[in-house]
Amino acid sequence: MDQFTLNLLVVGATFALYFGIAIWARAGSTAEFYAAGRGVHPVLNGMATGADWMSAASFISMAGLIAAVGYDNSTYLMGWTGGYVLLAMLLAPYLRKFGKFTVPEFIGDRFYSPTARMVAVICLIVASVTYVIGQMTGVGVAFSRFLEVKSSTGLYIGAAVVFFYAVLGGMKGITYTQVAQYVVLIIAYTIPAVFISLQLTGNALPPIGLFSEHTASGMPLLAKLDQVVTDLGFGSYTGAHDTMLNTFLFTMSLMIGTAGLPHVIVRFFTVPKVADARSSAGWALVFIALLYLVAPAVGAMARLNLIDNIYPNGTSEAPVSYEARPDWMKNWEVTGLLKFEDKNGDGLIQFYNDKSAAYEPTATERGWKGSELTVNNDIMVLANPEIAKLPGWVVALVAAGGLAAALSTAAGLLLAISSAISHDLIKGQLNPNISEKGELMAARVSMGVAIVVATYLGLNPPGFAAQTVALAFGLAAASIFPALMMGIFSKRINNKGAVAGMVTGLLVTIVYIFLHKGWFFVEGTNSFTDADPLLLSIKSTSFGAVGALINFIVAYVVSNATEEPPVEIQELVESIRIPRGAGQASHH
Template sequence: MDLQTVTYLVVGASFALYIGIAIWARAGSTSEFYAAGGSVHPITNGMATAADWMSAASFISMAGLIANMGYGGGLFLMGWTGGYVLLAMLLAPYLRKFGKFTVPQFIGDRFYSKTASTVAVVCLLTASLTYIIGQMTGVGVAFSRFLGVSSDTGIYIGQAIVFLYAVFGGMKGITYTQVAQYIVLIAAYLVPAFFISLQLTGNPLPQLGLGSTMAGTDVSLLAKLDLIVKDLGFDQYTTSIPGSTLNMFMYTLSLMIGTAGLPHVIMRFFTVPTVKDARSSAGWALIFIALLYTTAPAVGAMAKLNLHGTVNSAVGLETNAAGKLAVNPATVKANADLYATESSLQYEQRPEWMKRWEKTGLLKFEDKNGDGRIQYYNDKTKDADAKAKAAAAGWKGNELTVNADIMVMANPEIALLPNWVIALVAAGGLAAALSTAAGLLMAISSAVSHDLVKNVFAPSISDKNELLVGKISMAVAIVISGYLGLNPPGFAAGTVALAFGIAASSLFPAIMMGIFSKKMNKEGAIAGMLAGLFVTLFYVFAHKGIFFVKGTEFIDLIGGPNSFFGITPEAFGAVGAMVNFIVAVVVDKVTKEPPEHIQHMVESVRIPRGSKLVDGAH
């Protein structure tokens, strides 16, 4: 069977499974729709949280960015896992004890103010929508290559499917669908990684393979990769950082705080039966997440090595008799000349996968020196050696452009793995994007229908109409995010990082102070959220355009890109969070204490005894 047929079969089968589960587990009551009736086991919940969490950014985009960034890519790895420690200790058990099912509900009750909960809804919607834009970008990449449609069409198909099961399933349906999606996506990630690690190092475990020697040699894989990329003028793989150390620090911190402040993740901890389960649930989620996150650095590094090895024979990889990419120990040990004319791959002899990706426009070749060969190197290098060698070899600039978002999807093709593996990766990428989009839509719909319409505008709304409003708001969110996804502000992972910054600067500090500071009052919390959200959005929109609409950037107003101590907009959430804390504390000091009953409520939230089933009552 050819690749296209296998892909249709595997992707089709996985979709049938998800939709089947969604129909089987259709929600009856509002409580089931939003919180699965509080009946989900911690391990099941952990797996669903992992699927919810690991989005297109984790699955499709992250390893590619790590391949580009090297060591600095660790900020995604630590940032998107370290936040779980904060979540498990600072928020999850207390919010579970509180016993309501949305984040704005907690903020509204704790700060005894409908204004506070409305501000929280605004923060939630901004963060979630930005996040979904990143998902839609990922869906577009996945469909464009594997179903042979344009990236735009891919986004439309994705919108329709997300809408279908988010609307019909509700939280319970989503929880079980997400368990299935987790299994599909983790298999899709690990299987090719096993194969590739085995090919390159002889060790099938990518976590160990990355720290091993290349098969048949005593040359360490990372040392070899360092040597090759440095010789070609790129930054050394194991030490390169994005911008400054300060920026890496703030970027990591933003992602961590954002993780703990993202409403669609926090919501998951409302679905476990007890406070005790809420604590360990985060640990289970992190185990399932770590399976992918500890594999990703190996996928990134090995994909980079394979890519260089494909276009430059001096790297020491060759296609063996079985048609797989394999290590040639002699060439690896000899450190052959990367700049020799014969080393660069002839364009006419490029492998099939390159031709397939060229069609999507995400991989491009331009023969700048007209020799019919592909020269892939960093032509903007400051390294005098690399410059001199390139000039002596008659290279006239880098000729291959590879979009970072295709690295994972193309990875099994680059390694020349069997068709079923390639098809599986397509199904996995879609599972990742769709599961997260569905979780985000749940958060959006509950915020609009429950926290805005029922709480503020129409308290007497019936259960049935409340669900209807929720479904309508999902549809609106899908349309908006799809529209912005056609013209995204960056790679999937970069866009998603912005969403984390927004959550970090607005929601996390308010929730945390609500639990850990008995005296924090509504004036402080509201002022803090607004200040944090405002400075972060101001800095982000200055770089990326107002609501990410191209052409509305106002970068000059803030004195050029990254003008705040060299911090990039993706890393700015940590600064926003600090502003939030400071403003909240100052305003709190000059306004009056929260009423007695609120202080008692905080005391009761802090102890586990007396936890009850989640309900939506105000």
């Protein structure tokens, strides 16, 4: 059976599963649409949270980023995992105890202000829309290669699939679909990693393989990789090349951004009790760790395999000819995500760091006129099984896994956007007397509109998947996270302080990101780049942590300069924090 048919079969089977689940778990009420009727088992909720949280950025881009840069990009691993721990310890149980459906609803009630709720809706929509673009781009990348269509066509197919199960099922349909998607994505991520680890090191466990000996050379795998990349003028794979300040702030931005991401917080509203919110957070961490422990190994091994394919006899002087290039390159060239340009006309593929001044003399001596192969980071994980010549069914499985990762997160985000519009905007502000049926209809219509907008932005994306995602985290970090933290842990923060803090945090971060120097468009590449930082060594993607700090300070100063919150609000804050047994959440 040829690869295309195999891809169709495997991807088709997983889609049939998602559709079946969506029809079985149709949402009949707003409680089911927003919070799955609060009846989800903690272990299942942990799996669904894992799928919701491991997006196309985790599955497709993260190992690609680690592969491209090495140690420096392990900040993605630390930031995302650390943020998850923050969320589980500091926010999830308390928000579940509060017993509402959405994040803006909590902010509106806690800060007794419709304005605060509206500001939270705006912050949520800005962060979620930015994030969903990354997922849609990921869907396009995966579909274009494996169904051999244009990435725009792939995007339309993905949007149609999400439209079907998200609009029909709401949170209830999405939850059970995400459980299935988690199973698909974890199997798809682990199996090729095990094969490749066995090939390169003889060790079946990729995290241990990463620190084992490279079978072919007898050197430790990472030492071999360091030697190979520095031989081509790239920075060492295991060395740190960024400033400590920027590394720290970037990790912090990702951490508090993760903890402020509305689509993940909402998952904790779906369990029966507060105790279940805690245990599902623990389970989710286990399910997430299964992928995150493997990712650094996948990144390193993909980079080594890529270079071995270009320099098959192990010396950088003799690259492979374009005619004799491996099949996987031909397959990916069709998608436009891998490009070859013969700059010196010798028909060979030169691949090296042409920005390195130290390597320039060597390149000139060999008659090289610039690196000739452009590899998009986002293809590293998807191309990995093909590069390593694994069986066809593994390639098809990875296709299904990449799609599961992107679709599960896209669905969660679209639900967060549509509940913000139908529950917080329409029911909360415009039409408080709307019927349950009317609100459910509004939720479905706003979900449909959100999918159309996300598809449009996915076709014209600002920056590649993971960079767009890093910005979404910065925005959530600067606006939503501080408001939630102060709402739960401080009785003194009032409505004026909260609104001033959120607005300042969001605006300062957006301005820093878009100031000409920090984030400019690169002609002809359809992507943005981090240029010279404006402030110390802080890049635009790391600024979310600074934005959050400004938010905290402004909220604190304004609250202390104005009147205290009403007594009943102070009592409410007290009641959220002090456990009354781990029973049912109290409703106010």
